[in-house]
Amino acid sequence: MTVQSAFQDEAGRVETVLLHIRNQLRAIGPRYTGDDFTEQMLQLQRDERQQRLEISEREPYFGRIDFQETSQETPKPLYIGKAGVAHEKTTELLVIDWRAPVASLFYAFSGGEAPVSYESPDGDIEGTVHLKRNLMVREGKLERLVDSYVRGQEDESVTDEFLLYRLGESKDNKLRDIVSTIQQEQDSIIRTEKNKAVFIQGVAGSGKTTVALHRLAYLIYRYSGSIRADRMVIFAPNRMFLDYISGVLPELGVGDIVQTTYTEWAIEQLQKTVRLDENRDTMDYWFEHPRTRAEVEQAPGRLKGSLLFKQAADQKLAQTEEALLPQLPFEPVDGMILRPSTIAEWIATDDRSEPYMKRRNRIASRIKRWLESEWKTRRLTDSKLKAKANAKLNAYCKKIPSFTAAQLYISLLADPGVLPMLNKDARKESVKGLKQNLVQPEDLAPLVYIQLRLFGLEQPTFDHVVIDEAQDYSPFQLESLKLCQRQASMTVLGDLQQGIHAYAGIHSWKELTGLFPAEDTGYFELDRSYRSTMEIIDFANRVLGGMGDGVKPATPVFRSGEAVDVELAADDEKRLEEVVRTVKDWQNDGSYRTIAVLGRTARSCQDIADRLLSEGLQVSLVQSKQEAYKGGLTVVPAYLAKGLEFDAVLIADADQASFGPNDAKLLYVACTRALHKLKLLHCGALTNLVQEAVVMS
Numbered sequence: 001m002t003v004q005s006a007f008q009d010e011a012g013r014v015e016t017v018l019l020h021i022r023n024q025l026r027a028i029g030p031r032y033t034g035d036d037f038t039e040q041m042l043q044l045q046r047d048e049r050q051q052r053l054e055i056s057e058r059e060p061y062f063g064r065i066d067f068q069e070t071s072q073e074t075p076k077p078l079y080i081g082k083a084g085v086a087h088e089k090t091t092e093l094l095v096i097d098w099r100a101p102v103a104s105l106f107y108a109f110s111g112g113e114a115p116v117s118y119e120s121p122d123g124d125i126e127g128t129v130h131l132k133r134n135l136m137v138r139e140g141k142l143e144r145l146v147d148s149y150v151r152g153q154e155d156e157s158v159t160d161e162f163l164l165y166r167l168g169e170s171k172d173n174k175l176r177d178i179v180s181t182i183q184q185e186q187d188s189i190i191r192t193e194k195n196k197a198v199f200i201q202g203v204a205g206s207g208k209t210t211v212a213l214h215r216l217a218y219l220i221y222r223y224s225g226s227i228r229a230d231r232m233v234i235f236a237p238n239r240m241f242l243d244y245i246s247g248v249l250p251e252l253g254v255g256d257i258v259q260t261t262y263t264e265w266a267i268e269q270l271q272k273t274v275r276l277d278e279n280r281d282t283m284d285y286w287f288e289h290p291r292t293r294a295e296v297e298q299a300p301g302r303l304k305g306s307l308l309f310k311q312a313a314d315q316k317l318a319q320t321e322e323a324l325l326p327q328l329p330f331e332p333v334d335g336m337i338l339r340p341s342t343i344a345e346w347i348a349t350d351d352r353s354e355p356y357m358k359r360r361n362r363i364a365s366r367i368k369r370w371l372e373s374e375w376k377t378r379r380l381t382d383s384k385l386k387a388k389a390n391a392k393l394n395a396y397c398k399k400i401p402s403f404t405a406a407q408l409y410i411s412l413l414a415d416p417g418v419l420p421m422l423n424k425d426a427r428k429e430s431v432k433g434l435k436q437n438l439v440q441p442e443d444l445a446p447l448v449y450i451q452l453r454l455f456g457l458e459q460p461t462f463d464h465v466v467i468d469e470a471q472d473y474s475p476f477q478l479e480s481l482k483l484c485q486r487q488a489s490m491t492v493l494g495d496l497q498q499g500i501h502a503y504a505g506i507h508s509w510k511e512l513t514g515l516f517p518a519e520d521t522g523y524f525e526l527d528r529s530y531r532s533t534m535e536i537i538d539f540a541n542r543v544l545g546g547m548g549d550g551v552k553p554a555t556p557v558f559r560s561g562e563a564v565d566v567e568l569a570a571d572d573e574k575r576l577e578e579v580v581r582t583v584k585d586w587q588n589d590g591s592y593r594t595i596a597v598l599g600r601t602a603r604s605c606q607d608i609a610d611r612l613l614s615e616g617l618q619v620s621l622v623q624s625k626q627e628a629y630k631g632g633l634t635v636v637p638a639y640l641a642k643g644l645e646f647d648a649v650l651i652a653d654a655d656q657a658s659f660g661p662n663d664a665k666l667l668y669v670a671c672t673r674a675l676h677k678l679k680l681l682h683c684g685a686l687t688n689l690v691q692e693a694v695v696m697s
């Protein structure tokens with residue numbers, strides 16, 4: 001069959017399938033708006049169906065795989081799309097949902113005539129693949145057809161042509177789904193079983209965030225009976241990042257997933273009894289002034305996030321548990337005695353896994369009930385005596401210690417076991433703040449942990465937790481999240497090479513993986529970078545130089561672009577002129593939809609943005625509390641650009657004073673934000689990090 005006739009056949013099929021989809025959309029009928037509960041529930045199902053069909057109407061499918069089961073005579077074409085579509089009369093599957101077991105063949109197949117198999121609910125199904133075809137449908141029309149494998153043709157391996165085409169496109173201000181080009185190594189992460197803590201170390205641009213979002217969509221499909229979207233949560237570094245990724249899940253037909261930051265969530269758990277101390281802006285402290293390695297190592301966040309500190313908190317909590325048992329007997333009326341040994345029996349039969357304050361209040365209620373029953377048994381009627389006994393009861397119960405999380409945390413900070421670990425000033429500052437309900441970010445994990453151990457979780461447990469940029473999380477943060485699940489079901493992703501918040505985060509994945517039993521833990525590495533051209537990835541790898549953390553360098557997909565430019569400006573004025581000229585050139589070029597100028601500090605970004613504005617350019621300056629990323633031309637401090645990507649990136653102050661020896665990771669983050677074009681500008685000596693990179697190239 002010629003390529004042309006294949007195209008015509010496929011174009012015809014697209015039209016036919018679209019007719020079915022539109023018929024089914026029409027059949028849904030008008031919305032029910034009445035009060036009948038059953039009808040309302042049915043309407044919800046119709047809404048979901050309509051949403052799925054609308055997604056299918058935009059792009060009915062993107063792939064075809066011809067698979068011949070060993071038991072069958074001929075191959076069967078299977079069309080894969082974002083949502084399954086069945087023929088309305090025959091129920092034949094016109095399109096198979098990308099998450100269905102058989103669709104895994106489309107992603108996992110890497111070429112060759114050897115038998116392949118997929119896992120179905122009835123066991124492994126074996127067979128051979130005859131064709132793998134990528135199809136691009138836009139606005140109801142087939143636009144592109146690429147056969148990445150045809151059995152019997154000379155080249156037996158699957159080609160990347162379609163992937164390269166997708167990667168070469170320019171990007172707007174939102175991350176998008178990758179269902180049509182999910183790669184084998186990504187697919188196996190997406191389809192990992194639910195009850196695991198899955199850790200993903202992935203180089204910049206390897207698709208970690210994207211993969212995690214697709215995994216959520218997969219889990220909802222695969223475990224539809226036992227998992228609910230509104231009990232799944234995504235933790236992202238900030239609101240702007242959440243806005244950036246907000247388009248992917250709806251496009252995959254998934255809604256209602258809780259999306260938050262750890263800080264917001266923690267403050268919510270603490271019932272908003274505390275606020276972040278605005279006087280100490282963490283970003284400003286760590287990124288706007290030069291800091292030494294020693295300062296990073298001794299940062300209070302490292303200690304307060306450590307397992308050692310968590311153990312100290314556990315000890316404190318254990319001591320409080322011991323205090324549940326009163327030392328003295330309770331004697332509300334002469335001769336009416338409740339002995340500690342009886343209370344000890346009650347405590348022994350109580351559910352020990354319950355939070356402390358629940359147990360404490362239960363013991364207090366039980367003492368009260370004991371008093372009432374004694375009163376009845378002894379047939380006492382004297383009301384004065386009763387009032388006296390009740391007063392004694394209150395006084396006795398008050399002695400069973402009762403705490404708020406903040407009170408217990410303050411006493412933990414003063415604990416003789418903790419004192420030597422913690423810098424005196426940092427401790428004083430924390431206590432002073434806590435007394436005014438103000439906290440530092442590093443206080444949140446211990447506080448929430450204590451809160452949950454004291455009072456328990458107010459909401460239902462999470463069915464699944466996603467943590468993005470997890471290299472910036474402390475073990476203690478993860479421990480606090482573990483308390484929100486009955487069984488660990490997490491996707492934890494990050495990149496140690498981008499660990500620019502080393503003052504709070506981890507230095508090795510073992511710090512986090514060690515928190516889960518080995519049999520419940522999965523660890524994956526993604527080394528291929530899909531975002532940037534080969535030239536950019538090679539350059540960024542060299543910036544990182546010898547740094548290791550046991551992580552392999554990024555391997556670019558074979559997508560070649562322009563060389564990375566490094567340019568010297570004679571003075572600061574010339575540097576700003578060059579920023580304006582470069583941006584205008586790139587805008588005139590017309591191939592870049594998103595352009596970013598990255599600066600080392602917020603202050604330098606302000607100067608750049610002012611200059612661009614004075615030249616009449618429309619620019620948005622990103623600041624630390626930003627809620628949305630608008631796309632277009634953006635000026636952003638390098639440390640706030642983490643997680644984002646832009647068609648073209650200009651690093652505007654790549655000099656030695658701005659990027660010192662401790663800034664390799666920060667510069668790596670900055671370089672790897674670029675998809676197609678990267679330029680570095682400096683005035684004064686070029687940063688050594690780049691000099692070394694240029695010399696090596």
Ligand SMILES: Nc1ncnc2c1ncn2[C@@H]1O[C@H](COP(=O)(O)OP(=O)(O)OP(=O)(O)O)[C@@H](O)[C@H]1O
Nearest residue numbers: 178181182183204205206207208209210530531643
């Ligand atoms: N299989 C794929 N097909 C097409 N594009 C892909 C694929 N995998 C990743 N990408 C693209 O690569 C880019 C990077 O993806 P993503 O932001 O998820 O990576 P990341 O590993 O989280 O990056 P970083 O750590 O640098 O923030 C995105 O534009 C994404 O669409």
